[in-house]
Amino acid sequence: MKALIKLFSPVILLIFCPLILSGQELGDTFKSLNVSDGLPQSYVSGIIQDRKDFVWLATRDGLSRYDGKKFKVFREGENSSYTLSSNIITNLFLDRSGRLWVCYEQGDWDVVDTDTEKITRLTADKNFQLLRDKSKSGRSIIQISDSVYWILGRDGVVYTVNFLQKKVTAFRSDQLLKGLSPTFITGITWANQNIILITSHALVYMRPDGKILKTVNLTFNKSGLFNPKRSWKDNSPLVRKNGQLIIPDEEQLILYDSLKNDFTVIDLPKQQHYIVPPLVMDKSENIFLGYANMIFRLDSANRLSRFTAETTPDTKNISMLLDKSDVLWAGTNGYGVRQYDLYLTQIPKLSYTASFHEQILEKLKISAEEIKHTFLHGISTYFFRWTTGNDGKIWMTKAGADSVEKPNLIYFQNGKLQRPKWRYGTESQHPHVGINALAVSKSGKLWGIDNALRPVFFDTRTYTAHTFEAIRHRYDKNKLNEVNGFVIDDEHIFWISSSLGLIRYDQNNKSVIHYFNNLPIRQLMAVCQDPLDRDVLWLGTYSDGLIRFNKKNNVCSYYTKKTGLPNNTVYSILPDKNGLLWCSSNKGVFSINPQTGKIRSYVTKGEIPVDEFNRFHYFSLPDNQMAFGGTEGYTVFNPESLVDDTYEPHIALTNVKINNRNSSLNDPDSPLTGAINDVEAIVLPYDKNFLAFEFSALQFNIPEKLQYRYMLKGLDEGWVTAGTDNVATYTTIPPGSYTLKINASNTAGVWSGYVKSLRIIITPPFWKTLWFITLCLLLAGGLVYYLIKRRIRNIRTKDLEKIAFERESMELEAQAMRSQMNPHFIFNCLNSIKALIQEDDKKNAVTYLTTFAKLIRNQLYNSQREITLHDEITTCQLYLQLETLRFADRITYGFLIDPGVDLHRIMVPPLILQPFIENAIIHGILPRPGKGKIIVSVTKQQDDVICSIDDDGIGRHKANKDRELRKPHHISKGTLLVETRLNMHNALNRNNFSINIIDKTDDSQNPSGTSVILTFNPTL
Structure with a gap:
C-alpha cells in the first residue's frame, strides 16, 4: 500500500494542485521599483543583498546599488577606476568575503568589492580567461573556502577557481564523478561542508577534495x-536544515528526503515554462520560486500554494531575493x-463606496436600507x-448648528440599530x-455638549433630554469654537x-477653568481619558502633537515628531x-503606550496608501476592531493582529556634499579615500566646511516610514531629529575634530541599535595651526629675548662704564685715604723720634730711626691696593717695635698666628x-697705670679669617671721657678711615669684610680693655 501511495503521489498532487493553488493570494499587494525610481533598466536578472545590507540589482543596462532612497548605477566605461566589463548582466553571486561576482551575457566575469566599490575585471586577466563564456549564466557557483570556488559550466564541466592564486582548473563530469554514467552535471550546492552535485540521473555528495561520499x-x-x-538548464537545489533537498526542474519540484532516502515530485501548472532559479527560503523554511508570471x-510542510496572482502572460519573474527584513524581491523581464513584505502586517486599505460612517455601519451589519431611515x-x-x-450600547448622533425639534440620538446593540422616540423635559427652555x-x-449617565456649548443630559430610561444653560466661557465669540x-x-x-x-466645567456650581487658550497650541482635536490613570487626559492637537495632561497638577508632557x-x-x-x-494623523496610524510612551507607527497596505486621515473619522467596533477614515479611503483592523517591527536597520552614508x-572618487580634489560608506574619516581644509551628508536606513519594507536622527559630536549637544528627512546639513563648521553619528528607526519608530559614525577633521588655516602659532610665539619670544638681551647689554655696558668710573673714583679715594693715613702715622713716628732726641737718648733714637726706616721702606713697597696678610702683620710688628721703643716698658705685645x-x-x-x-696703645694702655699688653691673633673659622687686636687698657668708655676732657669734639680719624676703606674694598672687590669692637669687662663688670675683631673672606 505504501508503495502504491508512493507511486501515485505525483498523480494525486497533480489532480489536487489546482485546489491547492486556488488558496489565498497573499502576495497580491506589492511595491514596484522601475526606471522612474532610478533603476537603470527594467530587465532585472539578478538581486543580491550585501553584508552591509545594500541591495544590488543586475540589469541589461548596468549594475545598480539601492539604499531604499535611490539607486547608484555602475556602467561600462563611465569611469576609469570603477567600470564594468559590460552593461548586459545575467546574474550575481555574493561570496563570504563581500565580493560580488558579476556574470555578463558575453561570458565575461567581474568581481566587485561591495565595501570599497572597486571593480576587478576578472576575465581580462589571462589567468582567468578559461571562465569566459563557459558558465551557466553565472547562477551555479558555490564557495568552498575564503578563496576557492566551484562554478558549474556548460556541458557538465565544473571549474574550480582559486581567487588568490589566480588559478582556474576545468573538470569534465566523467573526471569529477570517476566514471559514473550516464551522467551530466546540471546543478551544484554547498551544505554541511560538503558539495552536492545534481546530475541527470543521480545526486552525488562529495568532499571538497573530490572524494565521493554518497x-x-x-x-x-x-x-x-x-x-x-x-x-x-540549472537544477541547483536549496537545502533545508533537516537535509531535505528541493530541486527545481522545469515544471516540477523534486524533493529528496535524505532521512527517508526517497523522492517526491510536485508538479506546477503546465505553462510551457520552467522554474527560474534561484529559489529563496525564509526563516521558517518556506520556499519561494518564480514560475512563469x-x-x-512551498511551505515547511511541502504544501504548494500560489503566492501572487497571475499577471500578464509576458511578465516573467527571472530573479529573486529575500532580504534581511523579510521583503521578497522579484526581478522581472x-x-x-x-x-x-512577508513579515510586517500593515493595516488594510479599503476604498469608499459611501461615506465613512455609513461604511462602518455596514461593518455592524446594518443595511443601507436601515440607514436611509435615519438622520x-x-x-x-x-x-x-x-x-x-x-x-455596550453605541450611541450615535449628529453635530451641527441646526436647531432640532427632538434629539437626534440612536444606538446600536446586539446587532440591531435602535431608534428611540426622544422628547425634551419640560424644564428645558432652549x-x-x-x-x-x-x-x-x-x-x-449619557451626556452631550451641543453646538452652543450647552450640556444636555439624556435620560436613557425615559428617553428624555434635559438641556442646561450654556457654559460661560471666555473664548472670543467671533472665533469658531x-x-x-x-x-x-x-x-x-x-x-x-x-x-x-480645554475647559473644566463643574456642573454643580457652574464654575469654569480654561486651559491652553493662552498657550501657543493651535487647536485641540481630540480628548481621551487615560485607560489606567484617572488623573490623566490625552489631547490630540492640530499641529502640536499629542499632550499628556495631568488633571491634578496641570503638568503636561508633549509628544511630537521629535x-x-x-x-x-x-x-x-x-x-x-x-x-x-x-x-x-496625517502620516498614518500610530499607537502609544500611555505608561511607557512607546510609539508604534503603521501605514495602510494598498496601491494608494491612506496616510492622511480626517477629523471625526474614527470608530471602535464591538469586536475590538478599530476604524479610521482618510482622504482616499479608510481602514479597519484589530490591533492585536498587527505585528510589531523589531528589525534594526543598518545605516548607510550615501553621499557627502562639500560646499x-x-x-566623488573620480574628483581629484575629493577627500574620499574610498567608497563613502566605507570611509572612516575625512579631512577637509578650513574653507571646505559647508557639509551636507545624505544617508539611508537599509530597511526596505516601508522606507518612507523610517525616521532619522543625527549628531555632530563636538558641535551638537544632542541628537537632532530629522523625521523622514535623510540629509544632515552643517554650515561654517569651525576647525576641529568631530564625529558624525547617524541613527534611524524602523517602521515602528523604534531606534536601531546600529549607529553609523564618521570622523570629520576640519584643518585650520596655516595661521591658526599649532606649528604656525608656535613658530610665531618662538619668533616673538626670540625677538623679545633679543631686544631684552640687547637692552640688558646696553644697560650692562653703561653700568660697567659707570662701575669702572666709580671704581676708578673709589680707587683714587682709597689712595687718598691711604695718603691720609701715611702722614698721620709718619707724623706720630717723627714726634717719637723728636722726643728721644730731645731726651738725648741717642741709642734708642738711632734704633727707633732704623726701625722707622724699615717701616717706611715697607710702606713704600706696599703702596698697592692690596697686600698679603703677612706683610700687614710685619708692618704691625715694626710699628709695635717703634711704639715699645718710644714708651719704654709701658707696652708689651704678642702675635698669635694660627699655623x-x-x-x-x-x-x-x-x-x-x-x-x-x-688706638689700643694711645687710648687704652697709655692712660692706665702700669704696663699694658696688646695681643694680635690670626685664626681661621671655617672659610673666614679672624684677625683680633686685644688690649687690657682702660676701655673705650673711659678713654672717650678722658679724650672729651682733653680735646672736646675730637673724632678719631684712624678708625673712621679704616671703616671707610673696608666699605670701599668690599664694594670694589665684592668682599664681605666686617669689624666688630667688643668692650671687655672683669668679673665686677669693670672695663678691662677692648677687643677689635676683623672678619673677612680671604682672597686666595
Missing part, C-alpha cells in the same frame, strides 16, 4: 531530469522589481458623533442644536476639548482593550690693622 540515484516516475544538456510558495443617511462624516455606553460631543459617566470631545469625572466634572482650548510621532497632527485617540492608545558639490693660616696667600688692604693697634 551517490543517490533518481528514483521517481521519470528516469532523469528534463533536458539536462540545455545550456540554460507568478510566484509560488522588463517590468522592474516587485517587493512583497445619518447623507450627512457628512464630519458631523458624525458617537460614544459607547457601559452596557431645545438644543446638534450634539458636538457625547460622553458616558462612570455610573452610565468647535467642540470635539469631552470626558466626565465624578459625575459632574466635565473636561471639554475644542478648537480653542519624540517619535509620525506627524504632529493627531485627529483622534481610541483606547484598545489592552490599554494602548491608537491615534490617526554644495558632490564628492693653618697661610699669611702669604691672604690679601688685605694695607694698614688695615695698624690704626686699631695705635
Whole structure:
C-alpha cells in the first residue's frame, strides 16, 4: 500500500494542485521599483543583498546599488577606476568575503568589492580567461573556502577557481564523478561542508577534495531530469536544515528526503515554462520560486500554494531575493522589481463606496436600507458623533448648528440599530442644536455638549433630554469654537476639548477653568481619558502633537515628531482593550503606550496608501476592531493582529556634499579615500566646511516610514531629529575634530541599535595651526629675548662704564685715604723720634730711626691696593717695635698666628690693622697705670679669617671721657678711615669684610680693655 501511495503521489498532487493553488493570494499587494525610481533598466536578472545590507540589482543596462532612497548605477566605461566589463548582466553571486561576482551575457566575469566599490575585471586577466563564456549564466557557483570556488559550466564541466592564486582548473563530469554514467552535471550546492552535485540521473555528495561520499540515484516516475544538456538548464537545489533537498526542474519540484532516502515530485501548472532559479527560503523554511508570471510558495510542510496572482502572460519573474527584513524581491523581464513584505502586517486599505460612517455601519451589519431611515443617511462624516455606553450600547448622533425639534440620538446593540422616540423635559427652555460631543459617566449617565456649548443630559430610561444653560466661557465669540470631545469625572466634572482650548466645567456650581487658550497650541482635536490613570487626559492637537495632561497638577508632557510621532497632527485617540492608545494623523496610524510612551507607527497596505486621515473619522467596533477614515479611503483592523517591527536597520552614508558639490572618487580634489560608506574619516581644509551628508536606513519594507536622527559630536549637544528627512546639513563648521553619528528607526519608530559614525577633521588655516602659532610665539619670544638681551647689554655696558668710573673714583679715594693715613702715622713716628732726641737718648733714637726706616721702606713697597696678610702683620710688628721703643716698658705685645693660616696667600688692604693697634696703645694702655699688653691673633673659622687686636687698657668708655676732657669734639680719624676703606674694598672687590669692637669687662663688670675683631673672606 505504501508503495502504491508512493507511486501515485505525483498523480494525486497533480489532480489536487489546482485546489491547492486556488488558496489565498497573499502576495497580491506589492511595491514596484522601475526606471522612474532610478533603476537603470527594467530587465532585472539578478538581486543580491550585501553584508552591509545594500541591495544590488543586475540589469541589461548596468549594475545598480539601492539604499531604499535611490539607486547608484555602475556602467561600462563611465569611469576609469570603477567600470564594468559590460552593461548586459545575467546574474550575481555574493561570496563570504563581500565580493560580488558579476556574470555578463558575453561570458565575461567581474568581481566587485561591495565595501570599497572597486571593480576587478576578472576575465581580462589571462589567468582567468578559461571562465569566459563557459558558465551557466553565472547562477551555479558555490564557495568552498575564503578563496576557492566551484562554478558549474556548460556541458557538465565544473571549474574550480582559486581567487588568490589566480588559478582556474576545468573538470569534465566523467573526471569529477570517476566514471559514473550516464551522467551530466546540471546543478551544484554547498551544505554541511560538503558539495552536492545534481546530475541527470543521480545526486552525488562529495568532499571538497573530490572524494565521493554518497551517490543517490533518481528514483521517481521519470528516469532523469528534463533536458539536462540545455545550456540554460540549472537544477541547483536549496537545502533545508533537516537535509531535505528541493530541486527545481522545469515544471516540477523534486524533493529528496535524505532521512527517508526517497523522492517526491510536485508538479506546477503546465505553462510551457520552467522554474527560474534561484529559489529563496525564509526563516521558517518556506520556499519561494518564480514560475512563469507568478510566484509560488512551498511551505515547511511541502504544501504548494500560489503566492501572487497571475499577471500578464509576458511578465516573467527571472530573479529573486529575500532580504534581511523579510521583503521578497522579484526581478522581472522588463517590468522592474516587485517587493512583497512577508513579515510586517500593515493595516488594510479599503476604498469608499459611501461615506465613512455609513461604511462602518455596514461593518455592524446594518443595511443601507436601515440607514436611509435615519438622520445619518447623507450627512457628512464630519458631523458624525458617537460614544459607547457601559452596557455596550453605541450611541450615535449628529453635530451641527441646526436647531432640532427632538434629539437626534440612536444606538446600536446586539446587532440591531435602535431608534428611540426622544422628547425634551419640560424644564428645558432652549431645545438644543446638534450634539458636538457625547460622553458616558462612570455610573452610565449619557451626556452631550451641543453646538452652543450647552450640556444636555439624556435620560436613557425615559428617553428624555434635559438641556442646561450654556457654559460661560471666555473664548472670543467671533472665533469658531468647535467642540470635539469631552470626558466626565465624578459625575459632574466635565473636561471639554475644542478648537480653542480645554475647559473644566463643574456642573454643580457652574464654575469654569480654561486651559491652553493662552498657550501657543493651535487647536485641540481630540480628548481621551487615560485607560489606567484617572488623573490623566490625552489631547490630540492640530499641529502640536499629542499632550499628556495631568488633571491634578496641570503638568503636561508633549509628544511630537521629535519624540517619535509620525506627524504632529493627531485627529483622534481610541483606547484598545489592552490599554494602548491608537491615534490617526496625517502620516498614518500610530499607537502609544500611555505608561511607557512607546510609539508604534503603521501605514495602510494598498496601491494608494491612506496616510492622511480626517477629523471625526474614527470608530471602535464591538469586536475590538478599530476604524479610521482618510482622504482616499479608510481602514479597519484589530490591533492585536498587527505585528510589531523589531528589525534594526543598518545605516548607510550615501553621499557627502562639500560646499554644495558632490564628492566623488573620480574628483581629484575629493577627500574620499574610498567608497563613502566605507570611509572612516575625512579631512577637509578650513574653507571646505559647508557639509551636507545624505544617508539611508537599509530597511526596505516601508522606507518612507523610517525616521532619522543625527549628531555632530563636538558641535551638537544632542541628537537632532530629522523625521523622514535623510540629509544632515552643517554650515561654517569651525576647525576641529568631530564625529558624525547617524541613527534611524524602523517602521515602528523604534531606534536601531546600529549607529553609523564618521570622523570629520576640519584643518585650520596655516595661521591658526599649532606649528604656525608656535613658530610665531618662538619668533616673538626670540625677538623679545633679543631686544631684552640687547637692552640688558646696553644697560650692562653703561653700568660697567659707570662701575669702572666709580671704581676708578673709589680707587683714587682709597689712595687718598691711604695718603691720609701715611702722614698721620709718619707724623706720630717723627714726634717719637723728636722726643728721644730731645731726651738725648741717642741709642734708642738711632734704633727707633732704623726701625722707622724699615717701616717706611715697607710702606713704600706696599703702596698697592692690596697686600698679603703677612706683610700687614710685619708692618704691625715694626710699628709695635717703634711704639715699645718710644714708651719704654709701658707696652708689651704678642702675635698669635694660627699655623693653618697661610699669611702669604691672604690679601688685605694695607694698614688695615695698624690704626686699631695705635688706638689700643694711645687710648687704652697709655692712660692706665702700669704696663699694658696688646695681643694680635690670626685664626681661621671655617672659610673666614679672624684677625683680633686685644688690649687690657682702660676701655673705650673711659678713654672717650678722658679724650672729651682733653680735646672736646675730637673724632678719631684712624678708625673712621679704616671703616671707610673696608666699605670701599668690599664694594670694589665684592668682599664681605666686617669689624666688630667688643668692650671687655672683669668679673665686677669693670672695663678691662677692648677687643677689635676683623672678619673677612680671604682672597686666595
